[in-house]
Amino acid sequence: MSLLVASIDFGTTFSGWAYSFKHEYHxxxxxxxxxxxxxxxxxxxxxxxxxxxxxxxxxxxxxxxEAESKYAELAETGDHKDWYYFRRFKMLLFDEKGVQRNVTIEEVGGKKLNAIDVFYHAIKYIKDDLVQTIKQQLTGEEFQETDIAWVITVPAIWNDAAKQFMRTAAEKAGIGKGKLTLALEPEAASLYCRHLPVNKNVGHSDASLYSFPEGTKYMVLDAGGGTVDITVHEIVSENTVRELHKASGGAWGGIKVDEEFEKLIDELIGPGSVDDLKRESMEEYLDLTQEFEIKKREIDPTSEKQVSIRMPSLFRHFAMIKKRKTLAELVTESKYSGKVGVTRDKFRLDKDISLSLFGSTTESIIDHIQNLLEIPIISDCSAILMVGGFSESRVLQHRIKNAFSQLHIIIPQDAGLAVMKGAVSFGFNPLFIGERIAKYTYGKQDTHLQTEKCSHAPTDLRTHSDGIMCRKLFEVLVEEGSSLKIDTVVETKPSAPIKRGQTSISKKIYASTNPNAKLVTDQGCRKIGKMSFPVDPHLFDRGHIYTTCYKFGGTEIEVRVRNDVTGELYTSTVDFLG
Incomplete structure (x- = not known):
């Protein structure tokens, strides 16, 4: 048993660490x-x-x-161009089609590096910083890194390839495979908030997950910088909940507000103005983004107060170059006249304009929640739990409360820390989520002897000594939407080597969004991973003796292969990265 549990909350915009010693937590x-x-x-x-x-x-x-300050210092003297400055790169992994092991990522200046190395550097820095902090606390006591059980948070809407990518980067950073657990972000937050009393909530909500009885259903809205993750839980007992609907969401996080602000600037001054600023004065671009990050949190939908944002000096120059007018003239002649002003070195946005920056992303979130609440099993949901850094936005809070006034809206005081702290709790209580819902229909490729009863479409046929074989069939392991207990194991029919002297067997794993898929080549069905396991060439004549066991219901898919002759178990790693 590990001495302590440490979590790394790796976010799109902000990251951090947390830990608790076993005796402290209990x-x-x-x-x-x-x-x-x-x-x-x-x-x-x-x-x-x-x-x-x-x-x-x-x-x-x-x-x-420290990286922000150093890069700004380099940019001030123009010495930044050969350096690599990466920000908000986690969104690279939000790709439904999957991610490749050797994918590259572009830094703000346009140069590229292997993405795995960038993630590795970030995780290693956070890990080493945490370890150093603990060693300083335990001066004079024996302590090894192996005493730590690590938990790294990932969005619930990520696919298997993205999860493996994060695990690979963490292992490269020195976190041992057997010491690492991946926690789904909304689940970690749900666990943390399950023990919070009412007085730890923001606003005037008189409800808390702490007081809800068994059978209560609630929605977890995890709004981060990049993505919004939504899951629905039902309380089973004091220490257990079950998932009612597969995790869903989209790229509707806080950075969408930043994008809308940059669009506003381009509309006022001219297309490409923000890119020009980045190219000509990285220092001023960084100042602008940091300034808006702070102002974004202060925007209050109940206040008529204007939002003032310091303006880069180059914008006045761009106005003259692009439109041959002063910046004030451009603003006055635009559709934003009377709503956006220019005073000395500041933009001044009135209430309607500042709130409009949140329009697209908040509408997407609200529409998605409304659609979820129309699903019969979710329709009697009692509450929405708002967590994640973007959930600290007063605008998002206000709009969610107005749109769903019939529900309890629960917002913990430290909504932005709920995932990070909850991940520590998850390390101590990994069985908190008793059941999860399958996001896809998972299956494998199968082959069988052609018969008159074959109902599938014509497929790849091969002549075999036993007859004509139908190939590329989609054998379902679990169906999308099915409820999976944590230890759900699906065994497939035993397999065997096809030739003497063979030392391994390879298998492919497929995922389908098409409930009627019969073949792995059907629309909506795609290969997501592959695995292999060793075979004993001396047992070739013993026939089909290797049974593959797929374990679903956890945060990652696990596979074990059993030799039915010797009883030996082999744990196989599924490669989702290609």
């Missing part, structure tokens, strides 16, 4: 330690997910606030 589940990251003007319990790599493309210079 005495008080709120006893979870986090780091205070020093910024230039404040202290934060998370740091920007920013990685600065030296010009050699291999050496990490800094992470977080």
């Amino acid at each position: 005495n008080n589940k709120d006893n979870i330690h986090t780091k205070n990251w020093p910024a230039s003007s404040h202290i934060s319990q998370k740091a920007p997910t920013v990685v600065l790599i030296k010009p050699d493309g291999k050496t990490l210079q800094s992470f977080g606030y």
Whole structure:
């Protein structure tokens, strides 16, 4: 048993770590330690997910606030162009088609590096920082990194390839395979908030998950910087819930508001103005993004107060170059006249304009929730639990409360830390989610002897000594939407080597969104991974003796192969990265 559990909450915009010693946690589940990251003007319990790599493309210079400051310093003198500055790169993994092991990622200046290395640098920095902190706390006591059980958070809407990518980067950063668990972000937050009393909530909600009885259904809205993850849970007991509907959501996080702000600038000054700023003065671009990040959190839908944002000096120059007019003239002649003003070195946005920046993303979130609530099993949902950094936005809170006034809206005081702290709790209580819902119909490729009863379409046929074989058939392992207990194991019919001297057997795993798929080549069915396991060439004449056991219901798919002659079990790693 590990001495402590440590979590790494790897976010699109902000990341951090938390931990708790086993004896501390069991005495008080709120006893979870986090780091205070020093910024230039404040202290934060998370740091920007920013990685600065030296010009050699291999050496990490800094992470977080330190990376922001160093890069701004380099940009001020024009010495930044050979450096690699990565921000908001986690969204690379939000790809329904999957991600490749050797995929590259582009930094703000346009240069590329292997994505796995960028993720590795970030995770290693956070891991080493946490380990160093613990060692300082335990001065004089024996402590090894192997005493730590690690939990890294991932979005519930990520596919299997993205999860493996994160695990691969973590293992490269020195976290042992057997010491690492992946926790789904909304589940971790749900676990953390399950023990929070009413007085730990924001606003005037008189409800908490702590007081809900068994059978209560609630929705977890995990709104982060990049994605919004939505799951629906039903309380089974004090320490267990079950998932009622597969995780869903989209790229509707807080950075969408940033994108709308940049679109506004381009509409006012001219297309490409933000890109021009980035190219000509990276220092001013960084200042602008940091300024808006702060202002974005302050926008209050109940206030008529204007939002003032410091304006890069180059914008006045761009106005003259692009439109041959002053910036004030452009604003006055635009459709935003009277709603956007220019005063000295600031843009001033009135209430309607500042709130409009949230329009697209909040509408997407609300529409999605409304659609979910029309599903019969979810229609009697009692509450929405809002967690994640974007859930701290007053605008999002206000719009969710207005749209779903019939439900309890629960917002913990530290909504942005709920995932990070909950991941520690998940490390101590991995069985909190008793059942999960299959996101896809998973299956494998099958072959059988052609008969008159074959109901599938014509497929790849091969002549065999026993007759004509139908190939490329889709054998279903679990169906999309089915409820899977944590230890759900599906055994397939035994397989055997096809030739003497064969030392391994390979299998492919498929996922389908088409409930009627019969063949692996049918629309909606695609290969997502492959696996192999060793076989004993001396047992070739014993026939079909290798039974494959697929374990579903966890945060990752596990596979074991059993030799039915010797009883030997072999754990096979599924490669989802290709």
